[in-house]
Amino acid sequence: xxxxxxxxxxxxxxxxxxxxxxxxxxxxxxxxxxxxxxxxxxxxxxxxxxxxxxxxxxxxxxxxxxxxxxxxxxxxxxxxxxxxxxxxxxxxxxxxxxxxxxxxxxxxxxxxxxxxxxxxxxxxxxxxxxxxxxxxxxxxxxxxxxxxxxxxxxxxxxxxxxxxxxxxxxxxxxxxxxxxxxxxxxxxxxxxxxxxxxxxxxxxxxxxxxxxxxxxxxxxxxxxxxxxxxxxxxxxxxxxxxxxxxxxxxxxxxxxxxxxxxxxxxxxxxxxxxxxxxxxxxxxxxxxxxxxxxxxxxxxxxxxxxxxxx
Numbered sequence: 001x002x003x004x005x006x007x008x009x010x011x012x013x014x015x016x017x018x019x020x021x022x023x024x025x026x027x028x029x030x031x032x033x034x035x036x037x038x039x040x041x042x043x044x045x046x047x048x049x050x051x052x053x054x055x056x057x058x059x060x061x062x063x064x065x066x067x068x069x070x071x072x073x074x075x076x077x078x079x080x081x082x083x084x085x086x087x088x089x090x091x092x093x094x095x096x097x098x099x100x101x102x103x104x105x106x107x108x109x110x111x112x113x114x115x116x117x118x119x120x121x122x123x124x125x126x127x128x129x130x131x132x133x134x135x136x137x138x139x140x141x142x143x144x145x146x147x148x149x150x151x152x153x154x155x156x157x158x159x160x161x162x163x164x165x166x167x168x169x170x171x172x173x174x175x176x177x178x179x180x181x182x183x184x185x186x187x188x189x190x191x192x193x194x195x196x197x198x199x200x201x202x203x204x205x206x207x208x209x210x211x212x213x214x215x216x217x218x219x220x221x222x223x224x225x226x227x228x229x230x231x232x233x234x235x236x237x238x239x240x241x242x243x244x245x246x247x248x249x250x251x252x253x254x255x256x257x258x259x260x261x262x263x264x265x266x267x268x269x270x271x272x273x274x275x276x277x278x279x280x281x282x283x284x285x286x287x288x289x290x291x292x293x294x295x296x297x298x299x300x301x302x303x304x305x306x307x308x309x310x
Contacts, residue, residue: 067210080109086266115139132218136167165190199280212237
């Protein structure tokens with residue numbers, strides 16, 4: 001692939017800013033494993049999620065976090081569906097996750113960041129990014145209310161645990177699940193979250209222009225010490241970029257390969273031997289290393305899609 005458009009997935013086929021287009025792709029993947037009724041539930045979940053993020057769902061503000069936006073959600077959801085399909089095709093029948101977990105995994109991917117969305121009536125913050133350190137728990141609380149509307153109320157406890165594989169509020173080692181297959185499901189969705197965002201064609205520009213401002217608002221750019229002082233972690237967007245290769249090697253890669261047991265590799269099963277997500281990540285990081293070596297961040301020239309989505 002010689003050229004990839006900014007709003008499209010790693011194959012340059014799926015427009016990630018159009019939820020119905022993403023659902024069509026996801027439902028095609030699901031159709032190999034799930035019933036029509038399950039696909040219908042996922043379709044309802046897509047529609048509800050898009051309505052929420054666009055500020056048209058009763059009781060909620062539109063998404064105002066520019067990095068963890070609707071395009072990110074669609075990218076993670078599509079990536080999740082592909083990893084699930086790759087995993088299922090690679091397993092013997094007794095080791096597969098099965099239709100219910102595939103459906104739940106896709107719904108989890110859709111709502112894993114919904115805790116960033118502010119409440120109209122009782123919100124205490126001016127921007128959703130201020131929920132950065134608690135958005136996973138807020139998302140779990142929303143799913144506890146929403147899942148029964150899909151007839152999936154018996155899965156709320158499970159989803160309460162699974163959503164923590166996409167964040168850092170609870171250590172992975174402390175997530176308690178009875179069935180090993182549920183743990184694998186968490187690994188797959190958590191891996192999809194990391195793979196999708198770091199393989200985004202505009203990942204580096206988004207780190208500079210969107211993620212850093214979120215970190216500032218969310219209290220992630222500074223660390224409060226026990227003695228009352230603050231340590232600056234990221235003093236600028238450029239510093240965030242300079243530290244990204246180290247962040248990948250020390251945090252992301254061990255999480256993907258060790259804590260998530262390298263299930264992201266099942267993308268290669270889906271793409272017939274080629275892991276397009278990892279290839280795009282490697283390309284982004286190589287370009288970032290070149291910029292750091294040249295000390296020239298003007299090399300970031302890609303134009304970000306407007307936000308929020310129409």
